[in-house]
Amino acid sequence: MSSPVFPDHTPPPQDEQHEPRKQDRRGGVVERLGLNWRLHGDGRHVAPGDVVTPRERLAWPRTISIGAQHVVAMFGATFLVPLLTGFPPATTLFFSGIGTVLFLVITAGRVPSYLGSSFAFIAPITASVNQYGPGGALGGVIMAGAALFLIGVIVQIAGTGWLQKLMPPAVTGTIVALIGFNLAPSAKQNFTAAPVTALVTLGSIILISVLFRGLLGRLSILLGVAIGYVTAVIRGEVDFTSIRAAWNEQGVFGLPQFHSPEFHLNLAGLFIPVILVLVAENIGHVKSVALMTGDDLDPYMGRAIISDGLATMIAGSGGGSGTTTYAENIGVMAATRVYSTAAYWVAALVAILLSVLPVFGAAVATVPQGVLGGAATVLYGMIGMLGVRIWVQNRVDFSNPVNLTTAAIAMIVGIGDYTWSFAGLDFAGIALGTAAALVVYHLMAGIARARGSVGSDPLTPDTSQSPSPLG
Numbered sequence: 001m002s003s004p005v006f007p008d009h010t011p012p013p014q015d016e017q018h019e020p021r022k023q024d025r026r027g028g029v030v031e032r033l034g035l036n037w038r039l040h041g042d043g044r045h046v047a048p049g050d051v052v053t054p055r056e057r058l059a060w061p062r063t064i065s066i067g068a069q070h071v072v073a074m075f076g077a078t079f080l081v082p083l084l085t086g087f088p089p090a091t092t093l094f095f096s097g098i099g100t101v102l103f104l105v106i107t108a109g110r111v112p113s114y115l116g117s118s119f120a121f122i123a124p125i126t127a128s129v130n131q132y133g134p135g136g137a138l139g140g141v142i143m144a145g146a147a148l149f150l151i152g153v154i155v156q157i158a159g160t161g162w163l164q165k166l167m168p169p170a171v172t173g174t175i176v177a178l179i180g181f182n183l184a185p186s187a188k189q190n191f192t193a194a195p196v197t198a199l200v201t202l203g204s205i206i207l208i209s210v211l212f213r214g215l216l217g218r219l220s221i222l223l224g225v226a227i228g229y230v231t232a233v234i235r236g237e238v239d240f241t242s243i244r245a246a247w248n249e250q251g252v253f254g255l256p257q258f259h260s261p262e263f264h265l266n267l268a269g270l271f272i273p274v275i276l277v278l279v280a281e282n283i284g285h286v287k288s289v290a291l292m293t294g295d296d297l298d299p300y301m302g303r304a305i306i307s308d309g310l311a312t313m314i315a316g317s318g319g320g321s322g323t324t325t326y327a328e329n330i331g332v333m334a335a336t337r338v339y340s341t342a343a344y345w346v347a348a349l350v351a352i353l354l355s356v357l358p359v360f361g362a363a364v365a366t367v368p369q370g371v372l373g374g375a376a377t378v379l380y381g382m383i384g385m386l387g388v389r390i391w392v393q394n395r396v397d398f399s400n401p402v403n404l405t406t407a408a409i410a411m412i413v414g415i416g417d418y419t420w421s422f423a424g425l426d427f428a429g430i431a432l433g434t435a436a437a438l439v440v441y442h443l444m445a446g447i448a449r450a451r452g453s454v455g456s457d458p459l460t461p462d463t464s465q466s467p468s469p470l471g
Helices: 019-032 059-087 088-107 119-158 161-166 168-181 184-193 195-212 214-218 218-232 241-250 266-269 273-293 298-318 327-334 341-355 358-365 369-393 401-415 429-451
Strands: 115-117 323-325 420-422 423-428
Touching: 059 088, 059 115, 059 119, 059 218, 059 327, 059 341, 059 358, 059 369, 088 115, 088 323, 088 341, 088 358, 115 298, 115 327, 119 161, 119 168, 119 184, 119 266, 119 273, 119 298, 161 195, 168 273, 168 369, 168 401, 168 429, 184 195, 184 369, 195 214, 195 218, 195 369, 214 218, 218 369, 241 358, 266 429, 273 298, 273 323, 273 327, 273 369, 298 323, 341 358, 401 429
Parallel strands: none
Antiparallel strands: 115 323, 420 423
16 A cells, blocks of 8 residues: 555655554455455345355355355264264364364465364274274374375475376275275174164164255265164163263353373374365365355466365374364355355364353264264265266276276275284275285386286276376
8 A cells, every 4th residue: 555645745654654564464465364355245145146256255244154054064074074983073073173274274264164074084083093092093083184285385385296196096086985985894893883863863864865955965874873862862871970970060151071191103104094075075165165156276276285184183192083174064055155264263262162162062072983873884984985986987997907807906995994013013904905005006117118918907907098097
């Protein structure tokens, strides 16, 4: 901003000369934090075919109500992860709110997203808790966050082309699929603990997802869990002792339960493969928002991944689960046509507020095994099917023996939970499956290209195809 011009063109008083610069500095900080939203139209209506962009907002009452919808949308998935892994739900909710604030600041308010708990961490956390306790699992979460942060830095500098070469769709889809299907035994264990309640929960999720449209349909898991919980209460499967204890010991407000991490190098192979899922989710989220808003968000791709990495590291340092951008909230944005990051600030602050209500956290922790088993049957399967979706969307050719063999070996290693011990380090199914996918694909692809031996059908090889089906 230039200095104000006085009628006689004399310089302004000394104490006023620096005022505009102060305002500039304040304005610059606000802009860098992404807090300078423009009011969209009259602040009350969104015209047909129009959208509220990330840098705009509606009137605050409407923005707050939309922010509350985002809390509802993310809540079902965010609190299920700590329940399934044994982490304190309030702590995970607290760090999801902190992580969302961090994400909004680092992306300068250009990428609307809520950072909730990532399902991809369930398998490695469950395995590591059994071996090293919660502290060891948190150390693994931090290692994954650090690796994700480094990936984000490279993406911000060099783009995503190198990622596509290292992990083509055949490999990425396989790794994502095996992470989900590796959890099948855990889902079965919870389901068989209370099969009637689990079946009611599962059936409710199925029916709600097809009976209702709009937001209700997208909240099928949350509503199914609520119905399953009521069923469990009726059947006497819920213990309310912890709720009364939380009220008596902490009252209305209290900080969530924090836990310090421990680091064990042999857990790196279990946790670091998870970042492949997180990278795919972040890139997919940014691309989806860009498509819906018409903004070019590619310059913020690396920032989004960096933010998720930092949020995951912070969560792991205090007792929370790893985070990721949430597709659930894209549904809210698509329904409301409001992509304002102001609504996500509201959602983050509400999440933090809920996390410091001890009774709320204790109530969430009372969800019994049967309910978790019913929900996990759907959720874990969905994670696995995300990998299949990557194959389908990218038209991966499984008549090609390279693609077929890569997926076949890695999936069996991951689902069967193979374990390999070497030099005092244990590598479990997810780590081995990831390594198998990368090694088998690139080894076979390299040999096939050199020999010209790639066939279109693994049973009747055909080397006449041109160009090579490896691409």
